[in-house]
Amino acid sequence: MLAFIKRLFGLDAPSEPEQDPMKKFLIVGLGNIGPKYDNTRHNIGFDVVSTLAEEHEATFESKKLGxxxxxxxxxxxxxxxxxxxxxxxxxxxxxxxLKQEKVSLENMLVITDDLNLPFGSIRLKKKGSDGGHNGLKDIQATLNTTAYNRFRFGISDQFAKGRQVDYVLSPWTDEEQTALKERLKTSAEAVESFALAGMDHTMNNFNGK
Incomplete structure (x- = not known):
């Protein structure tokens, strides 16, 4: 009876409108935590999402697992x-x-560094191998699929034989650092395009830029 009276007189608290799951996107920037990894090549995923957050005045909060x-x-x-x-x-x-926010796999984009691309170049793909990247390798193993969107940011391969680990965990050169601001801005634009226009459009417009 009480519930009926509340409905009759409009006393029920308005419910929060549910977010359309097709309009929610999980943008994952890969990297390592801690000051020693700041500004290193392997952390470019962190840098891209940080750039996007700054442009929209969004603030990161420490939550479970990230x-x-x-x-x-x-x-x-x-x-x-x-x-x-x-x-x-x-x-x-x-x-x-993915589960916590109820985001569909097709609406996820993973941003990572890539040794096989020239510095600053962008390549987006809907699926593919891990390419030897440990972050992508673990995501593939956990999700049991390679069919997820990924955004590869080129860091080039200018390292001596056997020095790959040192290279990816090293800071950018002064020349790279100068060029990075524009490259990060373009990368943030590509992420926005993914959410607004879809992966196919974004690949056509940003791959190779």
Whole structure:
């Protein structure tokens, strides 16, 4: 009876409108946590999502398995994730936040560094191998699929034989650092395009830029 009276007189608290799951996107920037890894090549995923957050005045908060920032662009909600699990266990954080936010796999984009691309170049793909990247390898193993969107940012391969690990964990050169601001801005634009226009359009417009 009480519930009926509340409905009759409009006393029920208005419910929060549910977010359309097709308009929610999980944007994952891969990297390693801690000051020693700041500004290193392997952390470019962190840098891209940080750039996007700054442009939209969104703030990261430490949550379970990662730092999270949320922003809205033209009716889309973007959930930015920087896993706190370290690179080799990225899949754990990705899997948790996909389920926590109820984001469909097709609306996830993983941003990572790529040794096989020239510095600053962008390549987006809908699926593919891990390419030897430990972060992608763990995501693939955890999700049991290679069919997820990925954004590869070129860091080039200018390292001596046997020095790959040292290279990816080293800071950018002064020349690279100068060029990085523009490259990060373009990368943030590509992420926005993914959410607003879809993966096919974004690949056509940003691959090779």
């Amino acid at each position: 730092d999270i920032a949320k922003l809205r662009i033209k009716g889309r909600q973007l959930i930015l994730l920087k896993p706190s699990t370290f690179m080799n266990l990225s899949g754990k954080a990705v899997n948790y936040w």
